[in-house]
Amino acid sequence: HPDRAGAADFWVDGYAARINEAYSVLSRPQTRAAYDGSRARGEPSAAMVPGVARSRSTAWREAPRRRRSRLALRAHLPVLVLGGLALVAVLGVAGVYLLAKPPIMATAESEPVAVAEATPPPAMPTADGAIAAFQTRPDWRALEQIEQEASARASRMPAHREQLEAAHQDQLRIEQAELGRLPGEQTLLEQQLRAARLEAERRRLEQLRAEQAQVERLRAERANAERLKLEQLRVEQAQAGKLAEQARPERQTAARDLTARELDHLIGRYTSAYQSGDLDRLMALFDARARGGGGQDRDRLRRDYAKFFDATQSRRLRLTPVRWSPRGTTATGVTHYRLRAVQSDGSTRDYEGGIRFEVSRQDARVVIQSIDFDIRRLQ
DSSP: OGGGSOHHHHHHHHHHHHHHHHHHHHHSHHHHHHHHHHHHHTOOOTTTSTTOOOOHHHHHHHHHHHHHHHHHHHHTHHHHHHHHHHHHHHHHHHHHHHHOOOOOOOOSSSOOOOOOOOOOOOOOOOOHHHHHHHHSOOOHHHHHHHHHHHHHHHHHHHHHHHHHHHHHHHHHHHHHHHHHHHHHHHHHHHHHHHHHHHHHHHHHHHHHHHHHHHHHHHHHHHHHHHHHHHHHHHHHHHHHHHHHHHHHHHHHHOOOOOOHHHHHHHHHHHHHHHHHTOHHHHHTTEEEEEEETTSOOHHHHHHHHHHHHHHEEEEEEEEOOOEEEEETTEEEEEEEEEEEEEETTSOEEEEEEEEEEEEEEETTEEEEEEEEEOOEEOO
16 A cells, blocks of 8 residues: 555655656647647646546556656666755855845945845746646545546446347347348248239239120121121012012013113112221122223222221212213213211311212113222312
């Protein structure tokens, strides 16, 4: 214990320790900056005030330095003592010389004049406060308390380290548990993704089935319409056959000339079949050897009409009164037409031009032998 040892050695050790502390503070940039800042604010530095706790590692690093400074101080102690004595002697001689009175000069003729005592010079300021800070004896109890606090902190370090290690182990267990849950979550996500894909595939198949059913329904409706047209054509052919049978005796006697009623009825049937897009009923009005204006045969005319009917949704045909030139069982008619067709995309187009018909009677039927027309598109 410090109280059981010599005071001189402890004072020297404390003095050397203070010098080492001051050197350590001033030689390091960080501590020097902190020290200058505390001086500017008027606060004492932590490294220069006794009672500031230092870590045990700092004390261990400073122990060799203290021993070296202690040896250096003991080696130069005689020089310091002699220097101090010489300084005291010089100060004493200077004080005696400055405080001595000057001699009094006296003559017979003059009265003694008292010479005023010379005022002593003002004392030079000394750095007693700075020296006193190093000459004060350290507070060993405070230092012991600091050492005990440092020891207590050092003793608490293993427990704190164990707490950190336990927290680290808990964190590792949590992370491992999360990693263990990842495969299950991945499997669940894969199942959900597979179910979503199956659901999308099922909906797509249902949509395809619905579209296919709609196509089949349209096909059935078209087939039914074709069947009805064929039945109507057969009925018309049967009626025409009956009329032909009834008119056969008359044909045997003499062929009848074409009448205006028969010609107008033929043009009406042509206009009706053209506007409705009934290709079979329209082509039934043409003779088997019918020709177009450009030399097309009956099959070519059928393809041209079918192509036009497929490209349009509806057609509106208006004819001016036909000017007929009958020649017995044949006749030639000329007319002007206007046509408005609605295309498949919904757009409307207008056309106009002239048509020339050549018709004849064959077995009580009036048929078209030739058709020639020109077409101009209107703006």
